[in-house]
Amino acid sequence: MKLYDYYRSSAAYRVRIALALKGVQSERAFIHLRKGDHRSEDYLAFNPHGLVPALVTDDGDVLTQSLAIIEWLEETYPAPALLPSSPLARARVRGIALAIACDIHPLDNLRVLKYLIGTLGVSEAQKNGWYRYWIDVGLEALERQLSGDKSTGRFCHGDTPTLADICLVPQLANARRFDIGLEPYPTLVRIESACTALSAFEAAAPVNQPDNE
Numbered sequence: 001m002k003l004y005d006y007y008r009s010s011a012a013y014r015v016r017i018a019l020a021l022k023g024v025q026s027e028r029a030f031i032h033l034r035k036g037d038h039r040s041e042d043y044l045a046f047n048p049h050g051l052v053p054a055l056v057t058d059d060g061d062v063l064t065q066s067l068a069i070i071e072w073l074e075e076t077y078p079a080p081a082l083l084p085s086s087p088l089a090r091a092r093v094r095g096i097a098l099a100i101a102c103d104i105h106p107l108d109n110l111r112v113l114k115y116l117i118g119t120l121g122v123s124e125a126q127k128n129g130w131y132r133y134w135i136d137v138g139l140e141a142l143e144r145q146l147s148g149d150k151s152t153g154r155f156c157h158g159d160t161p162t163l164a165d166i167c168l169v170p171q172l173a174n175a176r177r178f179d180i181g182l183e184p185y186p187t188l189v190r191i192e193s194a195c196t197a198l199s200a201f202e203a204a205a206p207v208n209q210p211d212n213e
Helices: 010-022 041-046 066-076 087-108 109-116 125-146 163-177 188-197 200-202
Strands: 002-003 025-029 054-056 062-064
Touching: 002 010, 010 066, 010 087, 010 163, 041 062, 062 066, 066 087, 066 163, 087 109, 087 125, 087 163, 109 125, 125 163, 125 188, 163 188, 188 200
Parallel strands: 002 025
Antiparallel strands: 002 054, 054 062
């Protein structure tokens, strides 16, 4: 198994967490997004989307998109489970994960921010304002949801980490990188603290990756 990775990628960070929680080892290949490695002919031939992560299975199949990769890991390596047992609880966890991965993250992805500056000509301050606005919109909704739901426990759902936590922690790390204050989101920060106390989350953190520069 081989993971194509970039230390700052939130999506790749999710997969690193899932692999660590499952105790699954993988070979690593590093695709530096800021240097344009993802746009090379070799990488595009392998992954036409030109994004990270990508995972090559032991059988040579190429998987893309972090949530699809994590769902494959869940089905292939079922313990420890990253999704609850009941259909309703699984839907709740997936809903939280998708709110982050589909509603918050895409608007603030590196290629979007580069387009704002390079093509639309917005200023650095305007770009940062865009980032902060959409982060706050998304995190405010998540804070309301999780703080007001009895299904929230030590983690986003109950007292064991799930797919929802795997998505939350990288998103909060990105917010901190852009100096966004997280004081309005005490429930999210509390859950993050519970996650980062676990060795799997710590091992997957950007600061602990070999390609961290």
